[in-house]
Amino acid sequence: MASVSLKNVQKNFGDTLVIKGVDIEIEHGEFVVFVGPSGCGKSTLLRMIAGLEDISAGDLSIGEKVVNALPPKERGVSMVFQSYAIFPHMTVRENVAFGLTIAKVPDAEKNAKVQNAARILQMEHLLDRRPNQLSGGQRQRVAIGRAIVREPAVFLFDEPLSNLDAALRMDMRMEIANLHKQLDATMIYVTHDQVEAMTLADKIVVLRDGEVMQAGAPMDLYLEPDNQFVAGFLGSPAMNFIQVNVSELDATHAMVIGPGLAPTRVPHRGRAHTAGQSMTFGLRPQHMWPAEDGKLAGVVGISERLGSETVVNFRLQDDSSLIASLGTDQIFTPGQTVAFDFDPETAHLFADLK
Amino acid sequence: MREFVPSAQLMLGTRYLVLVLIAVIFIFPLLFMAMSSLKPNLQLLTDTESMRAFLPVGELSFDNYKAAFSRAPILTFVFNSLFVTATTVILTLLVCSLTAFSFVFLQWRGREIAFSMIIATMIVPFETIAIPLLLMVSKLPWLGAEGFELGWLNTYRVQIIPWIADGLTVFLFVQYFKGLPHEFIEASRVEGASWWQIYRRVVMPLCGPVIATAAILKFLVMYNQYLWPLIVVQQETYRPVMVGLQYFFQYNTAWGEVMAYLTMITLPVLAFYLFLQKAFIASIASTGVKG
Numbered sequence: 001m002a003s004v005s006l007k008n009v010q011k012n013f014g015d016t017l018v019i020k021g022v023d024i025e026i027e028h029g030e031f032v033v034f035v036g037p038s039g040c041g042k043s044t045l046l047r048m049i050a051g052l053e054d055i056s057a058g059d060l061s062i063g064e065k066v067v068n069a070l071p072p073k074e075r076g077v078s079m080v081f082q083s084y085a086i087f088p089h090m091t092v093r094e095n096v097a098f099g100l101t102i103a104k105v106p107d108a109e110k111n112a113k114v115q116n117a118a119r120i121l122q123m124e125h126l127l128d129r130r131p132n133q134l135s136g137g138q139r140q141r142v143a144i145g146r147a148i149v150r151e152p153a154v155f156l157f158d159e160p161l162s163n164l165d166a167a168l169r170m171d172m173r174m175e176i177a178n179l180h181k182q183l184d185a186t187m188i189y190v191t192h193d194q195v196e197a198m199t200l201a202d203k204i205v206v207l208r209d210g211e212v213m214q215a216g217a218p219m220d221l222y223l224e225p226d227n228q229f230v231a232g233f234l235g236s237p238a239m240n241f242i243q244v245n246v247s248e249l250d251a252t253h254a255m256v257i258g259p260g261l262a263p264t265r266v267p268h269r270g271r272a273h274t275a276g277q278s279m280t281f282g283l284r285p286q287h288m289w290p291a292e293d294g295k296l297a298g299v300v301g302i303s304e305r306l307g308s309e310t311v312v313n314f315r316l317q318d319d320s321s322l323i324a325s326l327g328t329d330q331i332f333t334p335g336q337t338v339a340f341d342f343d344p345e346t347a348h349l350f351a352d353l354k
Numbered sequence: 355m356r357e358f359v360p361s362a363q364l365m366l367g368t369r370y371l372v373l374v375l376i377a378v379i380f381i382f383p384l385l386f387m388a389m390s391s392l393k394p395n396l397q398l399l400t401d402t403e404s405m406r407a408f409l410p411v412g413e414l415s416f417d418n419y420k421a422a423f424s425r426a427p428i429l430t431f432v433f434n435s436l437f438v439t440a441t442t443v444i445l446t447l448l449v450c451s452l453t454a455f456s457f458v459f460l461q462w463r464g465r466e467i468a469f470s471m472i473i474a475t476m477i478v479p480f481e482t483i484a485i486p487l488l489l490m491v492s493k494l495p496w497l498g499a500e501g502f503e504l505g506w507l508n509t510y511r512v513q514i515i516p517w518i519a520d521g522l523t524v525f526l527f528v529q530y531f532k533g534l535p536h537e538f539i540e541a542s543r544v545e546g547a548s549w550w551q552i553y554r555r556v557v558m559p560l561c562g563p564v565i566a567t568a569a570i571l572k573f574l575v576m577y578n579q580y581l582w583p584l585i586v587v588q589q590e591t592y593r594p595v596m597v598g599l600q601y602f603f604q605y606n607t608a609w610g611e612v613m614a615y616l617t618m619i620t621l622p623v624l625a626f627y628l629f630l631q632k633a634f635i636a637s638i639a640s641t642g643v644k645g
């Protein structure tokens with residue numbers, strides 16, 4: 001059984017702390033995706049789990065055992081790198097078999113495993129080629145093949161699809177999802193692509209500056225983000241934010257008002273504390289519709305007609321810019337005044353982001 | 355007026371012309387050497403006044419070669435040089451690549467300082483350490499077939515061992531290793547390879563170009579050894595080719611024989627160079643990755 005658990009894990013490079021005490025619990029068989037903007041420490045965290053980077057403080061356990069001091073080969077993990085890292089001087093077969101050759105697995109067994117991996121990844125016809133005779137997507141398969149033949153308990157992926165074009169990325173995403181179903185292994189997957197995160201994950205861990213902002217099931221994070229960062233990170237186009245003031249509040253709802261926002265009673269989820277408090281109001285672009293007496297009034301900037309949807313950008317009195325995404329084709333002219341309405345229950349209130 | 359645009363063919367022709375000219379400049383001394391070795395002494399000297407020096411004309415024979423063989427034990431010299439050179443090149447490549455590997459891929463305290471010290475050895479000319487080194491090797495012990503002995507003079511090992519550790523070769527490997535994608539090493543580690551396995555199965559197979567470069571440079575240094583063997587080898591049995599050249603300047607200098615000797619000792623260098631060039635191109639072709 002390979003659960004992975006991080007307890008107050010920290011990492012410093014010299015004097016700079018880049019992982020600032022991270023707690024994550026990953027159950028056996030879970031597909032966990034680390035997301036976050038560039039430089040937030042996703043790769044560093046993954047490399048610490050792999051054993052390629054020392055752990056400065058805290059405990060990392062794999063399958064109930066603290067592995068802080070173990071070298072990579074004793075951790076039972078395998079890793080797929082962003083740059084694939086397949087060996088150019090070996091054939092595909094030799095590349096895939098590399099870990100087994102190192103472990104001195106008998107030839108018959110090794111061949112059977114390589115064949116099986118090749119079948120799963122549909123690359124049996126490529127086995128005798130060299131990496132320089134492969135396309136990017138095929139190389140990616142080889143890298144994944146090398147990772148799966150050893151049947152590790154934990155798979156680590158560091159942005160494995162970021163070098164592929166959009167169509168191929170979608171195919172490979174589905175293959176990785178399938179692989180996870182077939183293999184009964186724990187997978188930890190790093191990406192900064194929120195679509196990959198939403199579609200693949202059992203659990204998403206959103207990171208920012210070396211800290212966990214929120215962890216949970218994709219839809220939970222999407223529907224109930226704990227903070228403005230998570231709310232803005234998941235979903236496309238990103239959630240709209242405007243500054244508002246709380247005028248009065250009860251246990252569940254707060255009355256808020258802002259420039260361009262008529263007084264509205266929205267749920268505060270325990271995050272509003274006093275009347276007069278300044279807060280950030282969040283509303284997803286998909287949750288608005290144009291209406292004569294809408295609560296949000298502004299002037300249209302640019303609008304994009306995508307056929308099945310219309311994305312319109314408009315500005316409120318105080319010049320803050322919002323985006324509405326409408327599920328039908330509609331025509332807006334720049335400079336036109338508009339009003340949008342929304343269901344207050346779909347709005348969010350957050351403490352102001354530091 | 356139309357502007358003059360050189361055609362692709364003209365450009366190619368010019369390029370070939372320049373290359374041929376350069377090749378000729380480099381080949382002339384060799385040609386002079388090889389042609390002269392076939393000519394009698396007198397004709398050799400008069401031919402130097404004209405282009406005849408580079409042409410196989412006049413009275414040609416292998417007499418100079420016969421005379422050269424009777425003047426010096428050439429085969430012994432060539433064997434000694436090749437043996438010393440080959441052994442040193444192989445050991446240097448092994449030792450220096452391992453040293454460089456530890457500098458680039460292993461974390462150990464003081465490795466920056468150790469590396470800069472090794473680099474510093476490159477600027478010390480050999481002449482300045484020749485005498486201290488002589489004093490050292492003359493007293494060093496060795497456990498040979500006949501038991502324990504003292505002093506390394508008049509041996510192969512004295513021509514080989516002091517030359518194995520080599521700052522330039524370490525430097526070349528360090529530079530090359532640094533250019534290898536770090537993920538290759540990391541992937542190997544995750545796949546369970548030991549450092550030795552990473553060195554042997556992953557890193558070295560990707561090192562064709564630098565191995566060829568380092569081998570050629572070291573080969574030339576070792577094959578051209580003169581001062582050191584002159585000091586530490588007095589016996590003919592261990593003498594290398596360059597010291598052997600002295601035999602042809604004792605008593606009367608026969609230029610024909612000198613040229614014959616030089617021609618013979620140049621052949622191994624050319625052969626080795628051509629061999630490595632082929633291996634070099636093959637290794638680039640097999641390890642090259644696009645993208």
Ligand SMILES: Nc1ncnc2c1ncn2[C@@H]1O[C@H](COP(=O)(O)OP(=O)(O)OP(=O)(O)O)[C@@H](O)[C@H]1O
Pocket residue numbers: 013018036037038039040041042043044045192
């Ligand atoms: N070897 C290192 N030495 C010093 N700082 C480092 C080192 N490796 C990473 N960092 C720093 O640690 C932080 C996290 O880097 P990391 O590579 O984990 O980011 P990431 O989330 O993977 O970003 P990306 O999405 O761009 O890959 C960055 O600020 C980076 O500059």
Ligand SMILES: [Mg+2]
Pocket residue numbers: 042043044
């Ligand atoms: Mg990264």
